[in-house]
Amino acid sequence: MGIAPFSYIQFRRTCGSGTKSSGEILTPLSSRFALVVLRLPDCHGIQCNCRRVIFFFVFSHLYRPTRLLLFDIHSRSSPPCSTMIPVTTPATRDPTLLVHGGAWAIPADAAAAHESGVRAALEAGYAILSLGGSALDAVQAAVTVLEDDPTFDAGRGSFLTSDGRVQLDALLMDGGRMKAGGVACVERLRNPIQAARLVLEESPHVYFVAEGAERFAAAHGMALIDNADLVLPRERDRLAQAQARQSAGLADETFSGQILRDDKDPETAALSNESRGKSANSTTHAEGLPPSAKDHDTVGAVALDGHGNLAAATSTGGTLNKTPGRVGDSSLIGCGCYADNLAAAVSLTGWGEPIMKLVLGKWATDRVAAGSAPEIAAREAISYLYNRLGGHGGIILLGPDGRFGLAHNTPAMAWGIATPGGLQTGLTI
Numbered sequence: 344m345g346i347a348p349f350s351y352i353q354f355r356r357t358c359g360s361g362t363k364s365s366g367e368i369l370t371p372l373s374s375r376f377a378l379v380v381l382r383l384p385d386c387h388g389i390q391c392n393c394r395r396v397i398f399f400f401v402f403s404h405l406y407r408p409t410r411l412l413l414f415d416i417h418s419r420s421s422p423p424c425s426t427m428i429p430v431t432t433p434a435t436r437d438p439t440l441l442v443h444g445g446a447w448a449i450p451a452d453a454a455a456a457h458e459s460g461v462r463a464a465l466e467a468g469y470a471i472l473s474l475g476g477s478a479l480d481a482v483q484a485a486v487t488v489l490e491d492d493p494t495f496d497a498g499r500g501s502f503l504t505s506d507g508r509v510q511l512d513a514l515l516m517d518g519g520r521m522k523a524g525g526v527a528c529v530e531r532l533r534n535p536i537q538a539a540r541l542v543l544e545e546s547p548h549v550y551f552v553a554e555g556a557e558r559f560a561a562a563h564g565m566a567l568i569d570n571a572d573l574v575l576p577r578e579r580d581r582l583a584q585a586q587a588r589q590s591a592g593l594a595d596e597t598f599s600g601q602i603l604r605d606d607k608d609p610e611t612a613a614l615s616n617e618s619r620g621k622s623a624n625s626t627t628h629a630e631g632l633p634p635s636a637k638d639h640d641t642v643g644a645v646a647l648d649g650h651g652n653l654a655a656a657t658s659t660g661g662t663l664n665k666t667p668g669r670v671g672d673s674s675l676i677g678c679g680c681y682a683d684n685l686a687a688a689v690s691l692t693g694w695g696e697p698i699m700k701l702v703l704g705k706w707a708t709d710r711v712a713a714g715s716a717p718e719i720a721a722r723e724a725i726s727y728l729y730n731r732l733g734g735h736g737g738i739i740l741l742g743p744d745g746r747f748g749l750a751h752n753t754p755a756m757a758w759g760i761a762t763p764g765g766l767q768t769g770l771t772i
């Protein structure tokens with residue numbers, strides 16, 4: 344009995360020495376023959392002399408869904424590796440990927456860059472899913488693309504702290520293994536989402552901050568850069584304007600919860616955009632909005648892979664002019680990011696303080712677990728955010744059956760979705 348065609352399968356493996364490792368890729372060469380590339384992150388060739396990377400071939404007629412004999416390469420002195428046990432099943436479902444690039448008053452001159460950035464992230468993430476790759480790899484790849492794009496408030500090009508530095512937060516969560524990895528207040532990492540993945544895979548801990556996070560990432564091979572490499576002149580100007588507003592006594596509104604009267608109800612936010620002639624593409628949207636509703640450009644992704652696993656990732660430079668050391672919702676488990684195969688995967692963007700107080704990501708996934716459709720739960724989450732604490736933001740929510748919801752009560756939210764049917768992007772829901 345074989346699987347045809349082969350698909351990506353993760354294995355958990357115990358060497359003869361007792362060393363455990365996982366994270367393998369089965370690459371189909373044809374419907375009957377596959378190349379297995381086995382990486383041994385925990386083995387290091389120390390205890391059992393396993394090679395760090397092993398290539399071998401498998402024929403589909405020898406494959407059993409529950410157990411695969413491993414023809415391993417060992418030095419003569421080491422005990423042989425025994426078996427590899429699949430921990431995921433062959434791909435059986437249509438994968439889905441959703442991404443967002445922040446919910447705020449996206450100005451007209453930034454609209455095209457937001458949509459093309461979101462599209463590039465979808466393409467990178469969906470390329471992994473369509474080859475049978477994992478939801479976790481897909482969300483990491485999508486968010487890496489968005490961090491690398493200076494359009495967004497993540498990675499290079501992020502908003503600046505009040506002292507003119509970039510401080511980044513990111514979280515990644517695997518809903519199949521219920522593993523999470525997060526970093527906050529990092530200043531010397533180009534891609535904090537990759538550091539979050541290292542935390543998830545390589546540490547018994549879940550969350551690292553500041554210098555400790557940077558040291559951990561560096562110890563696991565990530566380059567440390569100069570903070571100035573993450574700072575754009577555009578952001579220096581934006582900070583100067585924000586601080587001028589602050590001096591004029593206007594900046595308290597950032598966290599005060601005051602909001603525009605005409606943008607109150609998330610149920611009508613899209614309508615109100617319509618009635619303004621799709622003015623999400625208009626700078627007039629920014630006028631009159633408090634800073635809390637203007638400056639949200641965090642990025643995030645949620646995915647369902649062909650094996651039925653969910654994952655979520657969120658990455659941010661936080662809010663404009665934030666006090667150094669401030670951490671928002673984005674990288675906190677259950678606030679700006681959460682994934683559980685038994686519930687849903689979620690990524691949020693918006694004014695972080697209200698989102699944190701409501702633990703809004705978990706609130707939304709709990710509703711899906713309790714039977715709500717994600718499209719309803721997403722709208723309810725944004726209504727709850729506004730009605731309870733006057734918060735502004737946006738959400739992408741994906742259920743284990745592939746149903747999804749998107750909602751925002753800001754003038755715009757850059758979003759995109761990829762399914763086997765194709766890619767779609769937009770700036771309002």
Ligand code: ASP
Binds near residue numbers: 496640659661
């Ligand atoms: N939620 C982020 C924060 O408060 C900001 C954003 O979404 O743009 O740090």
